[in-house]
Amino acid sequence: MDKIIQGVLDFKKNVYPERKDLFGVLVDQGQSPEVLFITCSDSRIDPNLLTGSHPGDIFICRNAGNIIPPHMNQTGGMTASIEFAVAVLGVRHIIVCGHTDCGAVKGALDLESVKGLPHVKEWLGHCRSAMEIVRERNDIAGDQPVPTCHLDEAIEENVLQQVQHLRTHPVVAAKLATNKIEIHGWVYDIKSGTIRCSRGNDNEFSDFNALYAGIISKLSGQDK
Numbered sequence: 001m002d003k004i005i006q007g008v009l010d011f012k013k014n015v016y017p018e019r020k021d022l023f024g025v026l027v028d029q030g031q032s033p034e035v036l037f038i039t040c041s042d043s044r045i046d047p048n049l050l051t052g053s054h055p056g057d058i059f060i061c062r063n064a065g066n067i068i069p070p071h072m073n074q075t076g077g078m079t080a081s082i083e084f085a086v087a088v089l090g091v092r093h094i095i096v097c098g099h100t101d102c103g104a105v106k107g108a109l110d111l112e113s114v115k116g117l118p119h120v121k122e123w124l125g126h127c128r129s130a131m132e133i134v135r136e137r138n139d140i141a142g143d144q145p146v147p148t149c150h151l152d153e154a155i156e157e158n159v160l161q162q163v164q165h166l167r168t169h170p171v172v173a174a175k176l177a178t179n180k181i182e183i184h185g186w187v188y189d190i191k192s193g194t195i196r197c198s199r200g201n202d203n204e205f206s207d208f209n210a211l212y213a214g215i216i217s218k219l220s221g222q223d224k
Contacts (some may be wrong), residue, residue, distance in 0.1 A: 019055070026056045033059045036085040038078075038162075039097040040066045040104065044190050047097070059085045065104030065158065066096055067126045071168040079169065086171040086181065094166065097186040098159040105155050110145030126165070130158040156205055159185040160198065 016023070035058045037047050047053070047060050061081045068078055085091050098105075107114045108127035114120045131146060134154045140146055146154065163185050166172055175181035185198040187205060196205040197212075209216060 022055065031056050031059070031089065033057055033089060034092050035059070036061065036082070036091045036094045037097065038062075038066055038068060038095065040064065040099055040102060042099060042102065045097075045099055045188065050188060059089060059091060064120070064123060065102065065108070065127060066098050066162060067104070067123065068096065068162045068165045069126050070165045071170065082166070082169050083171050086175060091181070093182050093184060094172070095184045095186055096159055096162050096166065097188055098155050099188045100152065100155065100190050102155050105158055106148065106151065108158070109148065109151065109154060112145065127158050127161070130154060130161040133157050133161070156187055156196070159187055160203060163198075
């Protein structure tokens with residue numbers, strides 16, 4: 001806690017004064033982020049640090065396993081946040097970002113390992129389609145836990161399946177149908193700092209620079 005308190009003191013003394021004008025604009029004009037960033041609660045991920053973004057740039061939703069429950073009439077925090085970001089804030093892009101060494105996906109690989117955590121076990125049920133795909137692909141019996149050697153594959157598949165869940169939300173479906181929004185699936189490698197990604201309807205992951213080559217080229221031209 002000492003480190004947190006010291007950080008708040010530093011923010012008030014050094015960081016806030018340097019960005020006082022920005023915070024003033026955000027108060028007067030409100031927020032208008034272009035991106036909804038859905039990621040895991042894992043403390044090793046910092047969305048702002050990863051994307052080089054500032055206050056007001058991205059609307060962040062976090063939970064264990066970067067899970068997006070399929071749309072249902074029962075209201076939940078993720079459903080409400082997605083609806084608000086898309087329908088009210090008008091975000092143009094949604095990024096679903098998983099990461100290596102994900103504890104939630106480890107739990108989904110072997111639900112018996114979290115049987116003493118009933119709420120966690122139920123939450124990880126939203127990963128089931130991803131785990132079943134990994135089982136089928138690797139001929140793993142349904143009554144056996146998925147070996148951890150398939151963790152990286154499961155992490156990527158979980159992102160792809162959460163993207164599919166995202167498409168079931170009416171506000172998202174409407175914007176996709178009119179090409180007013182784009183969905184991106186990312187997997188962040190904590191150790192290397194690299195990102196593998198899928199875009200649109202892609203079902204496979206590619207190198208970040210290769211997939212966004214056009215945008216990177218345009219940005220490089222602007223820097224000259």
